[in-house]
Amino acid sequence: MTTEPVRLHYTINGGDLLSAGEASADMKRALKQLGYPSDVIRNAAIAMYEGELNMVIHAGGGEADVEISRDAVRITLTDRGPGIPDVELAMREGYTTAPDSVRLLGFGAGMGLPNMKKYADELSIDTRPGEGTTVRATVFNREA
Amino acid sequence: MKIREIETLLDAKLLCGEDKRDMEVYSACACDMMSDVLAFVKEQSVLLTGLVNPQVVRTAEMMDMRCIVFVRGKMPDESVVAMAREKDIVVLASPYRMYNASGILYEHGLKEAGRSE
Numbered sequence: 001m002t003t004e005p006v007r008l009h010y011t012i013n014g015g016d017l018l019s020a021g022e023a024s025a026d027m028k029r030a031l032k033q034l035g036y037p038s039d040v041i042r043n044a045a046i047a048m049y050e051g052e053l054n055m056v057i058h059a060g061g062g063e064a065d066v067e068i069s070r071d072a073v074r075i076t077l078t079d080r081g082p083g084i085p086d087v088e089l090a091m092r093e094g095y096t097t098a099p100d101s102v103r104l105l106g107f108g109a110g111m112g113l114p115n116m117k118k119y120a121d122e123l124s125i126d127t128r129p130g131e132g133t134t135v136r137a138t139v140f141n142r143e144a
Numbered sequence: 145m146k147i148r149e150i151e152t153l154l155d156a157k158l159l160c161g162e163d164k165r166d167m168e169v170y171s172a173c174a175c176d177m178m179s180d181v182l183a184f185v186k187e188q189s190v191l192l193t194g195l196v197n198p199q200v201v202r203t204a205e206m207m208d209m210r211c212i213v214f215v216r217g218k219m220p221d222e223s224v225v226a227m228a229r230e231k232d233i234v235v236l237a238s239p240y241r242m243y244n245a246s247g248i249l250y251e252h253g254l255k256e257a258g259r260s261e
Contacts, residue, residue, distance in 0.1 A: 021202040028206070038208065045206045046182050106178035106195050106203070115183050 005069040006034065012052055012077075014061025017105060023064050024049040027075075034068060037143050043119040044073040044139040050112045050119075051077045051135055057102050057112075058082070059133065071144040075120075080132040087125050091117065145169055145254045147211055147234055150190065153248050154238035156213065159225045161234030169210055172254050174246040178203040190254065192245055196220040201227045210234060215242045 008030060010023035028045040036044075048064065055062040059081025067074040084090045091113050098108030117123050120137035127133040148165040151158055158165070172190035175181050181191065181203050189210045193200055196218045204212050211234040214220060219237055228235045238245055250256075 018198050021199065021206070025202065025205060042206070042208060049202070049206050050182065105197050105199050106176060106181075106193075107199070109177050109179035111179035111183050115179065118183065 003070065005067045006030065008064075008066040008068070010064040010066075012055050012061045012064055012079075014056055014059065017053070017056050017102065017107075020053050020056040021049050024052050027066050027073075030066075031068065031073065036068075036073075036141060040073070040139055040141050040143075044075065044137075047116045047119040047123075047137045047139060048075050048077075050115045051075065051137065053107055054112045054135075055079045055081070057098050057108065062132075071141055072121075073139045073141070075137045075139075077135045077137075078132065079134075083129040083131060083133055084125065084127040085129060087127060145249070145252065147236075149252070150211070150213065150249065150254075151236055153252060154213065154236065154240055154245050156236035156238040159220070159235040159237055160229040161211070161232070164210070164232070164234050167210060167234070169254070171256060172246075172249060173256060174215075174242050176242075181207065188256070190249075192242060192249075194218060194242055196224060198224050198227055200224070201231065201233060204228075204233055205231050211236065213238055213245065215240055215245045 031041045059079035062079030065076045093114045094110040096108050096110035102108035121140045122138040124136045147167050169189040171188045173188050174192035176194050191204050191209050192213045194216050213236045215238050217239045
């Protein structure tokens, strides 16, 4: 890979949970093409997928920016949703505020943020009530 | 276990992936919560589920799974099958319920790969 990072940008449509995940799938394809190790690809893809679902479920969509360099995949998810009132609570496995319609699709089990934390090497959440949330997830490429 | 054995053992109909019947799979998980699939399972290759929406295929794709078995006789829309075909994921539909389908495969040697931590 060249030293210049590859940058990807996606607009996440907030209207449709059924089609959520397209950005994550596209990033996964890009990482494969760039020859990233498969475990790094999977960790980054799952972290972004959960984040993408969160933005669709809770924030009416948002923006995703991915910076892929030799040593790491850095994912930034930005939304203008309601914010997370209690981040510590939201990080707890099983805690959820998702509606039943989401659960019918197999999500909303209170695993979104915990899963992001599990698969990302670094995770930071910057949230302001009524203004929105920015989630940054970094997955390191240890083979770099 | 070969995918064609799963097809036979579960009286399943193959909806896509005809060319991958001889592919070997080594582990499976059975789950209707996609969040749990994303949380607890690693290096698995078969997903048994009673959900038939596109996010099942998306979840399988994220987890690098090779085969989805829809249980309880549920049939996915053609759009769901088309999505799986595009991602090289085999889709089977079985009349068995989840518990029986899982038990049959387990008995024949297809175990769980991951465990919760």
